[in-house]
Amino acid sequence: MKQFRVGVVGATGMVGQRFVSLLENHPWFRLTAVAASPRSAGKTYEEAVGSRWVMPTPMPQAVKGLIVLNAADVAAVAQQVDFVFCAVDMKKEEIRALEEAYAKAECPVVSNNSAHRFTPDVPMVVPEINAQHIEIIPAQRARLGTKRGFIAVKSNCSLQSYVPALHPLMADFGVSKCLVCTYQAISGAGKTFESWPEMVDNCIPYIGGEEEKSEKEPLKLWGHIENGQIVPAATPAITAQCLRVACTDGHMAAVFVSFDKKPTEAQILEKWVGFSGPAQELNLPSAPKQFLHYFSEADRPQTKLDRNLENGMAVSIGRLRPDTQYDYKFVCLSHNTLRGAAGGAVLLAELLAAKGYLD
Numbered sequence: 001m002k003q004f005r006v007g008v009v010g011a012t013g014m015v016g017q018r019f020v021s022l023l024e025n026h027p028w029f030r031l032t033a034v035a036a037s038p039r040s041a042g043k044t045y046e047e048a049v050g051s052r053w054v055m056p057t058p059m060p061q062a063v064k065g066l067i068v069l070n071a072a073d074v075a076a077v078a079q080q081v082d083f084v085f086c087a088v089d090m091k092k093e094e095i096r097a098l099e100e101a102y103a104k105a106e107c108p109v110v111s112n113n114s115a116h117r118f119t120p121d122v123p124m125v126v127p128e129i130n131a132q133h134i135e136i137i138p139a140q141r142a143r144l145g146t147k148r149g150f151i152a153v154k155s156n157c158s159l160q161s162y163v164p165a166l167h168p169l170m171a172d173f174g175v176s177k178c179l180v181c182t183y184q185a186i187s188g189a190g191k192t193f194e195s196w197p198e199m200v201d202n203c204i205p206y207i208g209g210e211e212e213k214s215e216k217e218p219l220k221l222w223g224h225i226e227n228g229q230i231v232p233a234a235t236p237a238i239t240a241q242c243l244r245v246a247c248t249d250g251h252m253a254a255v256f257v258s259f260d261k262k263p264t265e266a267q268i269l270e271k272w273v274g275f276s277g278p279a280q281e282l283n284l285p286s287a288p289k290q291f292l293h294y295f296s297e298a299d300r301p302q303t304k305l306d307r308n309l310e311n312g313m314a315v316s317i318g319r320l321r322p323d324t325q326y327d328y329k330f331v332c333l334s335h336n337t338l339r340g341a342a343g344g345a346v347l348l349a350e351l352l353a354a355k356g357y358l359d
């Protein structure tokens with residue numbers, strides 16, 4: 001595989017730091033530019049991040065001395081890279097405009113932000129689930145008037161556990177309805193216990209916008225391409241409650257599900273254990289070997305024990321059992337800043353590279 005020069009826009013933030021860490025020693029991608037707000041621009045990356053570095057591993061040596069560029073200087077960033085990852089905390093309209101400016105400067109954008117998730121010709125991809133949606137990119141390029149530039153996004157972190165668990169069951173058994181309660185870590189809000197002391201020993205039953213995303217985004221993932229747009233699936237109906245809990249990393253979900261054609265427990269387990277997708281078939285560098293892991297122990301998966309499974313890129317499932325109101329219930333877990341954010345975006349970029357969209 002050829003080497004690609006990569007930029008991170010929003011490199012000083014929590015997700016940006018994850019990108020910087022994940023790109024250290026990446027076999028295909030080399031970090032050559034970091035960009036952030038005018039507050040950071042002109043400083044070295046080390047100075048700009050200062051005491052905000054929250055990754056478990058030290059800041060990569062090669063990145064410390066890079067001068068942070070102003071993310072708004074699109075041409076200056078674009079000329080130093082082959083594509084960018086984007087994870088900025090700005091107003092939605094500003095993010096939409098910024099990402100489109102990069103695409104129009106012929107610099108593909110792989111985004112962690114939600115701003116373009118419902119733009120009909122922007123693919124929102126979990127590589128194991130709907131890799132084929134990247135085939136919309138020529139239609140998006142035609143709209144933007146670009147040759148290379150486009151935007152591709154990853155979906156919200158809340159659904160990266162239960163959508164992968166439901167997906168292998170859909171074709172044979174048809175999911176008719178699903179109720180999900182998520183228990184989401186504080187890093188999902190870009191916070192630590194130091195920066196959010198109110199969360200110590202606490203649970204907050206509200207995360208702005210999260211329940212709508214958790215119910216609606218899966219339908220785009222399960223949608224199809226028609227006339228240059230991704231048409232969301234009409235079903236299954238999902239209802240969600242999302243709670244913020246006192247964990248650093250890792251989003252847990254409690255799932256209740258009914259099927260058109262009720263499978264046995266053994267059939268569900270067989271589908272989970274046997275499931276793999278294009279990320280595994282293409283042997284992408286960040287893909288977990290086994291995407292879905294089932295734990296038979298009654299007290300697993302646990303956030304602290306299991307979130308880092310396969311470098312935080314696998315999904316853990318447990319406690320599958322019959323329910324009194326729905327057909328079955330189970331719990332599942334994924335790492336929100338790895339599979340759910342930067343890791344998922346790196347995997348998407350690897351898919352795009354393997355399929356020639358970054359050439």
Ligand SMILES: NC(=O)c1ccc[n+]([C@@H]2O[C@H](COP(=O)([O-])OP(=O)(O)OC[C@H]3O[C@@H](n4cnc5c(N)ncnc54)[C@H](OP(=O)(O)O)[C@@H]3O)[C@@H](O)[C@H]2O)c1
Nearest residue numbers: 010012013014015036037040071087088089187188190341
């Ligand atoms: N944390 C997660 O687990 C998670 C998961 C999924 C999605 N997301 C999404 O990812 C994005 C980033 O989240 P985060 O948690 O990393 O946020 P964060 O820690 O607050 O970092 C925000 C980043 O945006 C930059 N920024 C702020 N204002 C800017 C401006 N006007 N122009 C250019 N850059 C600007 C900041 O630069 P300065 O340092 O210079 O201010 C910083 O690099 C958000 O859209 C968030 O919703 C986060």
